[in-house]
Amino acid sequence: MNAPLLRAQNLVKEFHTGGRWSGSAGVVHALSDVSFDIEPGETLAVVGESGCGKSTLARCVTALNLQTSGTLLIDGQNAQDLLRREPLRFRRMIQIVFQDPYASLNPRRTIQQSIGDALRLHRMCKSKEQRDAVTALLERVGLSSDYLGRYPHELSGGQRQRVAIARALAVQPRLMVCDEPVSALDVSIQAQIINLLKEIQKALGVAYLFISHNLALVRHISDRIAVMYLGQIVEIGPADAMRRNLLHPYSRALFAATPEIGRDKTAATPMLRGDVPSPINPPSGCRFHTRCPIARPRCAQEAPLLRELDGRQVRCHFAEEMLPAA
Amino acid sequence: MSALLQVEGLSVQFATDRGPVRAVEDLSFSVAAGETVAMVGESGSGKSTAALSLLRLIEPAGGQVSAGRILFDDVDLLGLSSRQLRGVRGSRIGMIFQDPMMALNPIFTIGWQISESLREHLGLSRRAARDRTIELLQRVGIPAPEQRIDQYPHNLSGGMRQRVMIAMALACRPSLLIADEPTTALDVTVQAQVLALINTLKDEFGMAVLLITHDLGVVWETAQRVVVMYAGRKVEEGSVSDVFERPEHPYTRGLLKTARLTDDRAGPLVEIPGTVPNAFEMPHGCRFAPRCAQAFARCEDGVPPDIKVAVGHDVACLLAERAP
Numbered sequence A: 001m002n003a004p005l006l007r008a009q010n011l012v013k014e015f016h017t018g019g020r021w022s023g024s025a026g027v028v029h030a031l032s033d034v035s036f037d038i039e040p041g042e043t044l045a046v047v048g049e050s051g052c053g054k055s056t057l058a059r060c061v062t063a064l065n066l067q068t069s070g071t072l073l074i075d076g077q078n079a080q081d082l083l084r085r086e087p088l089r090f091r092r093m094i095q096i097v098f099q100d101p102y103a104s105l106n107p108r109r110t111i112q113q114s115i116g117d118a119l120r121l122h123r124m125c126k127s128k129e130q131r132d133a134v135t136a137l138l139e140r141v142g143l144s145s146d147y148l149g150r151y152p153h154e155l156s157g158g159q160r161q162r163v164a165i166a167r168a169l170a171v172q173p174r175l176m177v178c179d180e181p182v183s184a185l186d187v188s189i190q191a192q193i194i195n196l197l198k199e200i201q202k203a204l205g206v207a208y209l210f211i212s213h214n215l216a217l218v219r220h221i222s223d224r225i226a227v228m229y230l231g232q233i234v235e236i237g238p239a240d241a242m243r244r245n246l247l248h249p250y251s252r253a254l255f256a257a258t259p260e261i262g263r264d265k266t267a268a269t270p271m272l273r274g275d276v277p278s279p280i281n282p283p284s285g286c287r288f289h290t291r292c293p294i295a296r297p298r299c300a301q302e303a304p305l306l307r308e309l310d311g312r313q314v315r316c317h318f319a320e321e322m323l324p325a326a
Numbered sequence B: 001m002s003a004l005l006q007v008e009g010l011s012v013q014f015a016t017d018r019g020p021v022r023a024v025e026d027l028s029f030s031v032a033a034g035e036t037v038a039m040v041g042e043s044g045s046g047k048s049t050a051a052l053s054l055l056r057l058i059e060p061a062g063g064q065v066s067a068g069r070i071l072f073d074d075v076d077l078l079g080l081s082s083r084q085l086r087g088v089r090g091s092r093i094g095m096i097f098q099d100p101m102m103a104l105n106p107i108f109t110i111g112w113q114i115s116e117s118l119r120e121h122l123g124l125s126r127r128a129a130r131d132r133t134i135e136l137l138q139r140v141g142i143p144a145p146e147q148r149i150d151q152y153p154h155n156l157s158g159g160m161r162q163r164v165m166i167a168m169a170l171a172c173r174p175s176l177l178i179a180d181e182p183t184t185a186l187d188v189t190v191q192a193q194v195l196a197l198i199n200t201l202k203d204e205f206g207m208a209v210l211l212i213t214h215d216l217g218v219v220w221e222t223a224q225r226v227v228v229m230y231a232g233r234k235v236e237e238g239s240v241s242d243v244f245e246r247p248e249h250p251y252t253r254g255l256l257k258t259a260r261l262t263d264d265r266a267g268p269l270v271e272i273p274g275t276v277p278n279a280f281e282m283p284h285g286c287r288f289a290p291r292c293a294q295a296f297a298r299c300e301d302g303v304p305p306d307i308k309v310a311v312g313h314d315v316a317c318l319l320a321e322r323a324p
Helices: A054-061 A079-085 A087-093 A111-121 A127-140 A157-169 A187-204 A215-221 A239-244 A249-257 A297-301 B047-054 B082-088 B110-122 B126-139 B158-170 B188-205 B216-222 B240-245 B250-259
Strands: A006-017 A026-038 A043-047 A069-074 A094-097 A175-179 A207-212 A224-229 A232-238 A307-309 A312-314 B005-016 B019-031 B036-040 B063-072 B093-096 B176-180 B208-213 B225-230 B233-239 B307-310 B313-315
Touching: A006 A054, A026 A054, A026 A069, A026 A232, A043 A054, A043 A215, A054 A175, A054 A207, A069 A079, A079 A087, A087 A094, A094 A157, A111 A127, A111 A157, A127 A157, A157 A187, A187 A207, A187 A215, A187 B250, A207 A215, A215 A224, A215 A239, A215 A249, A224 A239, A224 A249, A232 A239, A232 A249, A249 B188, B005 B047, B019 B036, B019 B047, B019 B063, B019 B233, B036 B047, B036 B216, B047 B063, B047 B176, B047 B208, B093 B158, B110 B126, B110 B158, B126 B158, B158 B188, B176 B188, B188 B208, B188 B216, B208 B216, B216 B240, B216 B250, B225 B240, B225 B250, B233 B240, B233 B250
Parallel strands: A043 A207, A043 A224, A094 A175, A175 A207, B036 B208, B036 B225, B093 B176, B176 B208
Antiparallel strands: A006 A026, A006 A069, A224 A232, A232 A312, A307 A312, B005 B019, B005 B063, B225 B233, B233 B313, B307 B313
């Protein structure tokens, strides 16, 4: 059997806070025991609210942060070894597109320079072919060569995100991590960028790790979905199964809370109480038990493990109750 | 019958280095007592500017109302002195903003900030204001209000801060609440709580709500009427059920299609091509014409008039058919 493109095994990431001056040293448990695979050419979406660790996950996968423990395998090779021996090769395999294209492009460099830098650094083409290569990349993302000499401030948010995507594509990555790539954009522009990403995937076979807070959106675009809560995956499985039903109470609440046009307004949606607890002192047992509508005494004592149920994995003692009555 | 808030022909402009920019142009709409009206649009549509200009909060940013009337209970707010206006702000019209961290003062306790308006507008004593504040905090769902009242904004989570803002805005039982993207900075599960809270309090106090948002799902679930803005102009207005079920303006139709995600993964998402026009290069006629698939020559000639396609449903598009 072929190795997956990316395999994350028991990833843990902790950040140390405070300490010397504040006197309240603490450990933020940003990721706790996160495991998943990404196959070539597929889209795995990771959804959750702020503080769930989804962006930390994006940063660990791209080695912008190093995990505290656990391993990442890329094409069967240990990512940390690869990063140490051949950092450029690592960067060519995995690229990232950030949420805010205003912050991720250098305001003092033209679009041609910004994309050209990536081509030059990775020796993707001869220097005299660079202009043509940048033009081709811009065309790929739906921008004309008119944009070559422009600066980021002359572009709209959607156009800037297109440039960021073109720059990521410059090194022909096999995996692109998209960290909330459309959250900062207007609705009418969001669909343009999503369609562009889908079209690129079809043409180039690049895999996506797509980070988002919008469960409704990712149900539309991904092959597999992972729902995260307080640093843990609470439900992961094929999008088809997750479209059929959601088995973790948190996944359900997250989906129900997303306002949807045309939904029956009188239907009572179960609402979660309170806010997400702090990842510094996550609740005992099941981390969701403090807000869970079906929590019982066992949930506060015993931490549930991810287990197979109805074609996906779910981290809940009582997930069977969420299955539709046979 | 007159509306609680009646805005007529409102135009707002900002002075910039490159000359004046019209952020809102010839906007008319009304809010009746007790109803929720949503104003929806993308960035640059002028929705926030319109909301801020109602209480003349755009003046510090260099904005100026260049035409129109803002009638609140039949009094033109534009004609009030700043002293008179202060009697309206926070007392008869409450306002909440997108980012409660920016809107709350970091160096005063939340209790002090809420009781300030009680003492100012209602003349309550320090003690009475404190008791009322604790009641209010409890009402907006803040646990342990007796302790929270002495905390500072940085001690609270985003959702809690927004609740404090709501408590502050509602302290004097206003008849109109202007909510400018009140849940945009919040997570969806917290957003659901805050929207439900606004709805409950609206019914309880019988106040009207003007909700500014970019999220059509939020409009559907909370508002009775909707005003759709594009590039500084109103393009469509009507009841939420009319506009969502029978949208007449091509922009509204496009927006609704992009927002309505189906689980069908085969096809691409519906998109609206192009981008919002630059404020300095506004199209002469219909501002949506450059992005509109149905545009024809006359669209560029002049601003399309409001056409009544049904009772209470107006559309600014030449293709709309007047109700018989």
